[in-house]
Amino acid sequence: MLEELAREPQVWALFLDIDGTLIDLAETPEAVVVPEGLISTLSRISNLLGGAVGLVTGRAVSFADQLFSPLALPIAGLHGAERRNSAGDLERLPQDDDFEALKRSLARVTADWDGVIIEDKGSAVAAHYRQAQQWAGALDAVMQSAAEEAGADYTLQRGKMVIEIRPARASKGEALKAFLDAEPFLGRKPIAIGDDLTDEAMFKVANELGGLSIRIGELRDTAAVCAIPSPDALRKILADLARQA
Numbered sequence: 001m002l003e004e005l006a007r008e009p010q011v012w013a014l015f016l017d018i019d020g021t022l023i024d025l026a027e028t029p030e031a032v033v034v035p036e037g038l039i040s041t042l043s044r045i046s047n048l049l050g051g052a053v054g055l056v057t058g059r060a061v062s063f064a065d066q067l068f069s070p071l072a073l074p075i076a077g078l079h080g081a082e083r084r085n086s087a088g089d090l091e092r093l094p095q096d097d098d099f100e101a102l103k104r105s106l107a108r109v110t111a112d113w114d115g116v117i118i119e120d121k122g123s124a125v126a127a128h129y130r131q132a133q134q135w136a137g138a139l140d141a142v143m144q145s146a147a148e149e150a151g152a153d154y155t156l157q158r159g160k161m162v163i164e165i166r167p168a169r170a171s172k173g174e175a176l177k178a179f180l181d182a183e184p185f186l187g188r189k190p191i192a193i194g195d196d197l198t199d200e201a202m203f204k205v206a207n208e209l210g211g212l213s214i215r216i217g218e219l220r221d222t223a224a225v226c227a228i229p230s231p232d233a234l235r236k237i238l239a240d241l242a243r244q245a
């Protein structure tokens with residue numbers, strides 16, 4: 001990958017997931033740390049690729065922007081439900097009052113469930129049980145019934161120790177396609193790198209378009225065609241690439 005990207009940077013577009021890919025997982029959503037040097041690495045690789053580097057994440061764009069400030073790459077947030085293109089134009093969904101009420105109700109129902117975290121992300125909500133695995137089954141049931149109540153515009157998204165309700169019309173695969181429809185991504189072959197179930201949609205699109213799909217972790221039950229063992233190993237590869245920029 002490193003050799004290909006360095007030799008023909010005009011051919012490739014790079015799409016990177018955040019949690020579990022660029023940065024290590026942490027016990028809570030707020031406790032994540034962006035390691036020193038990563039922001040400058042990403043900035044240099046973006047220059048090398050003529051700006052064709054995008055973040056594709058389950059996080060809200062606003063949260064990702066805080067993490068990577070002052071870098072503001074093109075980004076798809078909430079699993080593709082919001083997207084900022086390379087010109088800086090941000091598409092997001094209008095507030096849905098029923099969904100706001102549903103999030104409040106979820107927070108009420110789980111208030112006494114020790115260790116459960118309800119992460120309000122605007123047009124999506126995540127219920128975390130990393131610190132409360134005894135609540136995993138009950139939380140799954142509550143989220144399933146909340147997703148039904150939310151209706152056809154929303155869907156359940158499972159991930160690492162998390163169950164989310166997110167807008168149904170979006171996916172990371174659709175986000176990749178939307179990026180690739182416009183400069184500076186237009187006509188390039190996508191490299192999609194991710195670690196979780198939500199990334200499978202972008203792996204499939206990358207494969208279909210003759211690109212490359214890379215899973216962080218094991219190459220098991222995935223559409224990805226190759227693997228990198230850990231976020232740390234990926235960061236080392238990216239740092240090497242940035243040095244050649």
Ligand SMILES: O=P(O)(O)OC[C@H]1O[C@H](O[C@H]2O[C@H](CO)[C@@H](O)[C@H](O)[C@H]2O)[C@H](O)[C@@H](O)[C@@H]1O
Nearest residue numbers: 018019025026027028029057058130160161162
């Ligand atoms: O698509 P991603 O960028 O990988 O985002 C996926 C979800 O990541 C976050 O949750 C995960 O990371 C947390 C911090 O390391 C961890 O505590 C949690 O167990 C993981 O599921 C984030 O909080 C979610 O909103 C994202 O959708």
Ligand SMILES: [Mg+2]
Nearest residue numbers: 017019020196
């Ligand atoms: Mg991830």
